[in-house]
Amino acid sequence: MDLIPAPLSSVRLADQDLLLDQDTTLTAAPGLEPVEQWLRTALTAATGLALRPAPPGSAAGVELALDDTLDAEAYRISVRADRAVVTAGGPAGALWGAQTLRQLLGPDAYRRAPLRRTGWVLPGGDVEDAPRFAWRGVLLDVSRHFLPKSDVLRFLDLMAVHKLNVLHLHLTDDQGWRIEIKRYPRLTEAGSWRERSMTGYRAGERRDDRPHGGFYTQDDLREIVAYAAGRQITVVPEIELPGHAQAAVAAYPELGNGDVVDTAALGVWTDWGVSPNVFNVSDETLRFLEGVLEEVLEIFPSEYVHIGGDECPKEQWRASAAAQARIKELGLADEDELQSWFVRHFDGWLAARGRRLVGWDEILEGGLAPGATVSSWRGYGGGVAAAKAGHDVVMCPEQHVYLDHRQAPGDDEPIPVGWVRSLEDVYRFEPVPAELDEDAARHVIGTQANLWTEFMDSARDIDYRAFPRLAAFAEVAWSRLPADPAARDYAGFERRMAAHLARLDALGVEYRPAAGPHPWQQWPGVLGRPIEGAPPRV
Template sequence: MPDDLIPAPRTRTAGDGGHFTLTPATTLDAGPGTEETARWLRAELGAATGLPLEPAGSGAGPGGLVRLRTEADVTAELGPEGYRLDVTPDGVQISGGGTAGVFWGAQTLRQLLGPHAFRRSRTDPGRAWRVAAQHIEDAPRFGWRGLMLDVSRHFLPKDGVLRYLDLLAAHKLNVLHFHLTDDQGWRIEIERYPELTGTGAWRPRTKRGHRASELWDERPHGGYYTQDDIREIVAYAAERHITVVPEIEMPGHSQAAIAAYPELGNTDAVDTSALGVWDTWGVNPNVLAPTDYTLRFYEAVLEEVLALFPSPFVHLGGDECPKEQWRASETAQRRMREEGLRDEDELQSWFLRHFARWLAARGRRLIGWDEILEGGSADAPDSVAESLSGDLGPDSGGALTRTGLPQGAAISSWRGYAGGIAAAEAGHDVVMCPEQQVYLDHRQDGGADEPVPIGFVRTLSDVYHFEPVPPQLAGTERAARVLGTQANMWSEVTEDRQRVDYQLFPRLVALAEVAWSPLPPPRDRDFAGFEERMLRTHLARLDAMGVGYRPPSGPRPWQRRPGVVGRPIEGQPPIV
């Protein structure tokens, strides 16, 4: 069938012939719980088609009927995000396992109507809005299908965030991992600590390109989201069945917070009063002090974060935390002695374990980068078997695994598969996002025209052949610990929305199909078929949505950044 659905559905069969045509007389019948999807359909399809999709009266009228329902048998067979879509000459029925399933079915209907259904106004008033008769049954492979968006290195205004939520929804992605704080900027208003944004949201200048570059943008850069902005973003996402997972970095990547409140830093090892918001890139030596003041400060920050984000997960970073200042700090060394910690790695584990338990006591779950597995704990179990013994469920907050983390803590595995494998074997849930496969800030081609070439070359084909469940877990009960996958979009060298578009698309489309569709093992995947669907239809959808993607032929002249130094990785061993 020529409609080229992406992500590919589980099953799709043609009907007995004919088609359904939406007309001004077509009505929309929204069953209980589907009212938000009905509003979304009227807004999106109404803008593109000019059709009102008036509420249905008693039964179908002369223009046919679009019916939305949640149904228990769909829930039982396909789960809450699954749906059935039936098109006959009389109308369309979308039956979801839950309200999310109905919404994903509505997204499929929009794809079936053609690329012009993605525009914000009518371009051809005489167009016939036809859908071929067919039956689709569909459900996602993974429950976590996400994008990590870094707004700390380069701030993305609120309207840009809302736009990316629409783009995630169009591809059936359901998690926005929102990287809100880092050395280069603090982007969320915390009412108790106004200087986090008053000082921490702004830097005087910005390095252009890799940190080895001699180029600078001498303009001040910054911005932040008010709490009302955050509420709007979270509500907008929820209407599209997307969970926003906030990330508040600790104890590393914290110079912006220390610049705002110097007492957060290791004041007996460095003059923190001289620190400003960092203007370059890399791993920063200025980390949080392991003091009671710091713990209480970040508890207060997180109290406001929890009030804004209903997500069951809160990401606390935990990555790239240099230990030199802790080694030089008598305060940090005294804390280690008091807590019976063997080294600074255990001190970091102690720090994050404190907040993992704090979150668990409030019904939330810590998720962090795979470094949070390091350090362990003297009171942790000695074996996986011991850590999983007893009558504790996977969301338990109190029991420790052998990592020293509460059992409910989860891991974002970014340094390859190893951290995710270790986490799953220790009883933790995992989101697979290895740098070598799904860091979309990395270059898409080895050519000299790629803008600010960073890191590994990862083509559209490479992303399409990524497998979130590593072979060491496949076929075992530990495979169920893989919640899903996400692409990570760091923004050191993506200074605006145009650059973010270029890095994300079309590779994020490939990741969406990997996360949703029941694809075969990588060696058997039909990349040629996927690419054909992209070229024949999906790029036109991206065009309609105004996405500045990388063309298959390479960057357009205005997408290049000649002379801005990147970070090509030369002489690296093959990535397995």
């Protein structure tokens, strides 16, 4: 059936195909009305079929049903010559089953207007399915390059197609602040745009002198959250602290280390990389960031809130009399413990409000906050240490699932960054290291692919870097693949990808062709930062 991600099982019954026509009905059990509405909207647009509800007392041609013995995200599909039934453990499973049903109809089912109104057939057979991981995420960096709301909504649709269920939205960084905070309006008035941007890596010494910026209003973000929820996707916001803070400090200089640098002279950073300008550690700054997070919690109902915690240079704290006084006051050993204290403060603050802190694996340095979940990005090491200590982990090692990294060697790749991570490389990524015992492995709650956008300034660029690799990642996150990457049937996946590329074509996704980028997908002469050699597995 060429399904991606691969289900637990599928059986084809060639003599049980179901023809859909203008008389075919669609009905859902109570509680599944939003899934029914989504499926009817998607299929009516593509097929031209009305798919009206079945009259009372009559059997539906296509039915969405519930079975409370199934897990919430699990589903079964049964297609026979007279009807098709999607049975699920809950609304999430029903939506994933509906996504699979759409795949079974062929690539034209992904178009927004019908190319034909006849000949729509669901292949007879049975599918049983459930996900491997609860957290199947994608990080979308909208700070380095702002992505308009309409493009974020489109990306959510593409995630749902692939049964990915967590959008990690990277909203703040040195290069731009993207979320409206009403009590602190200068965060977007001054912090949401920069005078210019680097083009490619800094060694190329190229600049795009157009001002760049944008931000989401709180209502924009509520819309994004609601749209995502309708597709069973949770949006996890990230507010970076205590580093990656220059955009905020440019807006409110009192947040920076003013006894070390002239923070009033700072603007939003126009370079890529890591700025030395970090938050100071005063009580006033803590109260400011709590005020930011209070508004964040009003917008995002996610149990998890990401606070970053990565790449925090300590030079300003070492030089700051105020920071050194704080270290002495708290009885801390050094600046690493000062960062740990900062993170622990917000771990407790979030926990008191029924939320859970997530941070990059640097939050391990100086001691891990009691309730923290770790995003393990610098290889597996941080995640292994956290899991063994009883903390939940999302595995997203840069050596394997940073999709801003180049897809092939050679000069044709646009702004080549990092290691070569091909479609096959991503397919052979295993989120759970073999060194974890059964108890520790249970703390790996999921995995995530990351799209950092220094070198992606539009949805077209994101399409190129993300696809088709995100389809391979989705199968890693969803399907029960062999734990040994070498034992995975990549040839079978490639065969199924041929059908899946036709779906992406119908969706208008500008993915990287297997033969290499189209001419308009290249950035000739723009210097990247490729890294040679095999990535270390740490």
